[in-house]
Amino acid sequence: xxxxxxxxxxxxxxxxxxxxxxxxxxxxxxxxxxxxxxxxxxxxxxxxxxxxxxxxxxxxxxxxxxxxxxxxxxxxxxxxxxxxxxxxxxxxxxxxxxxxxxxxxxxxxxxxxxxxxxxxxxxxxxxxxxxxxxxxxxxxxxxxxxxxxxxxxxxxxxxxxxxxxxxxxxxxxxxxxxxxxxxxxxxxxxxxxxxxxxxxxxxxxxxxxxxxxxxxxxxxxxxxxxxxxxxxxxxxxxxxxxxxxxxxxxxxxxxxxxxxxxxxxxxxxxxxxxxxxxxxxxxxxxxxxxxxxxxxxxxxxxxxxxxxxxxxxxxxxxxxxxxxxxxxxxxxxxxxxxxxxxxxxxxxxxxxxxxxxxxxxxxxxxxxxxxxxxxxxxxxxxxxxxxxxxxxxxxxxxxxxxxxxxxxxxxxxxxxxxxxxxxxxxxxxxxxxxxxxxxxxxxxxxxxxxxx
Numbered sequence: 001x002x003x004x005x006x007x008x009x010x011x012x013x014x015x016x017x018x019x020x021x022x023x024x025x026x027x028x029x030x031x032x033x034x035x036x037x038x039x040x041x042x043x044x045x046x047x048x049x050x051x052x053x054x055x056x057x058x059x060x061x062x063x064x065x066x067x068x069x070x071x072x073x074x075x076x077x078x079x080x081x082x083x084x085x086x087x088x089x090x091x092x093x094x095x096x097x098x099x100x101x102x103x104x105x106x107x108x109x110x111x112x113x114x115x116x117x118x119x120x121x122x123x124x125x126x127x128x129x130x131x132x133x134x135x136x137x138x139x140x141x142x143x144x145x146x147x148x149x150x151x152x153x154x155x156x157x158x159x160x161x162x163x164x165x166x167x168x169x170x171x172x173x174x175x176x177x178x179x180x181x182x183x184x185x186x187x188x189x190x191x192x193x194x195x196x197x198x199x200x201x202x203x204x205x206x207x208x209x210x211x212x213x214x215x216x217x218x219x220x221x222x223x224x225x226x227x228x229x230x231x232x233x234x235x236x237x238x239x240x241x242x243x244x245x246x247x248x249x250x251x252x253x254x255x256x257x258x259x260x261x262x263x264x265x266x267x268x269x270x271x272x273x274x275x276x277x278x279x280x281x282x283x284x285x286x287x288x289x290x291x292x293x294x295x296x297x298x299x300x301x302x303x304x305x306x307x308x309x310x311x312x313x314x315x316x317x318x319x320x321x322x323x324x325x326x327x328x329x330x331x332x333x334x335x336x337x338x339x340x341x342x343x344x345x346x347x348x349x350x351x352x353x354x355x356x357x358x359x360x361x362x363x364x365x366x367x368x369x370x371x372x373x374x375x376x377x378x379x380x381x382x383x384x385x386x387x388x389x390x391x392x393x394x395x396x397x398x399x400x401x402x403x404x405x406x407x408x409x410x411x412x413x414x415x416x417x418x419x420x421x422x423x424x425x426x427x428x429x430x431x432x433x434x435x436x437x438x439x440x441x442x443x444x445x446x447x448x449x450x451x452x
Contacts (some may be wrong), residue, residue, distance in 0.1 A: 035101035048254035049111025052268040053194030060197025069275035077102035079233040091233040093204035101258035105174040108157030115161035129172030131156045140181035199227025210240035
């Protein structure tokens with residue numbers, strides 16, 4: 001009886017143990033982290049991504065083609081410019097309450113004055129990179145020696161805060177102000193340091209409200225649906241906006257990813273090349289579906305004969321073949337049609353026009369083009385009327401030739417009962433002069449006039 005009871009107890013124990021082991025095997029990283037987190041409603045860290053800085057030296061679509069290989073609704077949190085105890089400690093407390101891991105880019109001078117703040121970051125399980133020694137905003141204009149000094153001094157100051165333990169410092173670097181340039185990027189790549197940009201900032205370094213920081217962060221995350229968020233742990237507005245940002249990310253189904261560098265004991269996470277793009281090409285793109293070209297092995301290396309010019313051009317095959325053998329160019333004259341002398345002589349010529357063809361008869365009704373108006377036409381008609389004498393018509397034509405615009409808009413003198421000044425009998429039609437009259441002379445002449 002006792003033996004049967006013991007056997008039943010053993011069977012039930014095995015069943016319970018097996019169920020527990022099966023549950024542990026099916027437990028996701030998110031569930032495991034949630035079990036370790038004291039807050040059951042925390043956002044948590046969904047997974048840890050291990051990257052090799054030498055394989056992908058520059059990331060962040062704000063400046064580079066590649067970014068971290070994240071899935072949809074995955075976000076990486078990054079903080080710059082610390083540590084500053086007044087605000088950095090509050091940021092650490094907020095992240096700890098949500099069991100969230102982030103990446104911090106420290107400034108060397110800050111780490112020198114606050115070494116305890118750097119050690120707190122490592123103790124909380126966060127990743128620590130560097131952000132130069134003095135945060136210059138002119139690294140895009142610096143020479144190589146100045147760039148090397150800023151990068152190396154920032155690393156040395158942060159390592160000093162970590163008691164020289166290089167395993168605790170990640171080979172990650174963010175250029176101050178994101179002032180990228182070829183010289184700092186090339187130097188960092190030669191040192192095996194990965195340059196981090198970002199996929200979306202929250203503009204928390206500007207003088208804006210915490211509400212604006214929250215709005216920008218959520219709007220830009222929702223626009224791209226995944227990527228690296230850029231924040232600063234030295235700003236009070238960031239401290240005020242961070243709890244709401246994390247709560248909204250949890251409500252909308254986003255997950256936090258922690259990034260660490262690869263080491264000999266920790267290999268990089270296996271990824272595909274297209275995963276390092278924010279919008280990787282799909283299967284509809286032909287380049288992703290083309291088969292790889294195999295390595296051909298040529299069994300025969302027989303040289304084919306060179307083609308002959310005559311095989312390619314049917315015109316003057318003999319001349320082209322001779323030119324190929326002699327290796328000289330054969331000048332070929334183009335036979336353009338040339339005119340013959342007989343053809344030129346047979347062309348009939350037109351007669352020369354007579355001189356009287358271009359002679360314009362001097363008529364009284366001809367005036368200048370500028371005087372071709374209604375008034376001038378009426379004046380010409382009156383001048384050619386039967387009762388008008390030739391000297392008067394000649395005098396008016398001469399005055400009209402001198403002042404065509406005035407003649408075009410001026411009423412004729414005959415219409416007002418005044419006779420125009422007549423030219424002397426010996427004056428020719430080509431050189432008729434009109435004398436200028438003063439008002440006194442005009443009055444005298446008017447009193448002596450006799451109506452026609």
